[in-house]
Amino acid sequence: MRGRLVGLLGCVALLVAAGACSRSKEGAKPAEGTDAGGGTQAVRPAPAKVKLALNWVPEPEFGGFYAAREKGEFTRFGLEVDILGGGAGVPVVQMVASGQADFGIAGADEVLTARARGVDVLPLFAVYQTSPQGIMAHASSGAKGIKDVLTSGGTVALEPGLPYAAWLKKKYGFEKVKVVPYDGGVARFVADKGFAQQCFITSEPVAARRQGAEPVVFLVADEGFNPYVAVVITRRELWKEQPERVKSFVAAVREGWRAYLADPAPANAVMAKLNTTMDAETFAAAAQAQKPLIETAETQTQGLGTMSRERWETLGRQLVELGIIEKAPPVDEFLLPEFTQPAPKTSP
Secondary structure, eight states, rough: HHHHHHHHHHHHHHHHHHHHHHHHTTTTSOEEEETTTTEEEEEEOOEEEEEEOOOOOOGGHHHHHHHHHHHHHHHHTEEEEEEEEOOOOOOHHHHHHHHHHSSEOHHHHHHHHHHHTTOOOEEEEEEESSOEEEEEEEEEGGOOOOHHHHTSSSSEOTTTSSSSHHHHHHHHTTSSSEEEESSSHHHHHHHOOTTEEEEETTTTHHHHHHTTTTEEEEGGHHHHHHHHOEEEEEEHHHHOOOHHHHHHHHHHHHHHHHHHHHHHHHHHHHHHHHOTSSSSHHHHHHHHHHHHHHOOHHHHHTTOOOOOOHHHHHHHHHHTTTSOOOOOOOGGGGGGGGHHHHHOOOOO
């Protein structure tokens, strides 16, 4: 009798355990609650809170991120995103690597330089397929390209420490121009017809036109140096621990950029409240200027934000040639297949 009782209690215990296992498996499903009509309804889990660190103040180059938040794309993918505005000198890569921010915005050259120094950050999404960095000169100068600007004998405002400045110096030399520090504005450009300067195609040229100047802009990308710009990065630890969260973030960002490119006005209005140095007309002009640099023939087939191994490998070789890094980080160490175009097939 005692043996049968023990056996019966054992069976009950197994049934209870089985029920617990069943409930555990069902735990992945949304919980149910009671709606106003007495029926049941799914209860959504609380969105995961994450931080996105920008490397500059709110401007159209970040429009898709604000659009993703304002249009509810982050919420739809189960995220609550705190967008941290940046500025000059904000250490975005370090913030992401240390966990102060879950995601951040950096240039591809910054990513490779950081990785060469042992910082384990990963690129996920590249906003600008064509780099918006360039040189602008006055239309009256007659310059047809960067070569003309750098051999004109005039003055060029340029930060020598920038990788693309090093590329231009290596290619054309600065012997025939006077290179002066870039001050971040356009006042001297507007006042001096013999003055040229570095620029971001969505910023300085727009400001110069608003002040009555007639600039012509030449992209550094056309000179063979074309790193991805406004690259979304994360740290490897987050990818290993929360891969679905990372994928959801990228998916929401892609939808946000699709919405912004279709209609930038709502997100521009939000950013204008955070960045009062730009008016609505400037926001609109900048959004229009950057569109062909973000939406390309490649993104039409591969999707917004697409990245290729070849582009990263080329950039790595160029940074080594310029002496910025000693050795290019192997792309397989930091490019994730989920966010990268597959390598082209080679003929046998």
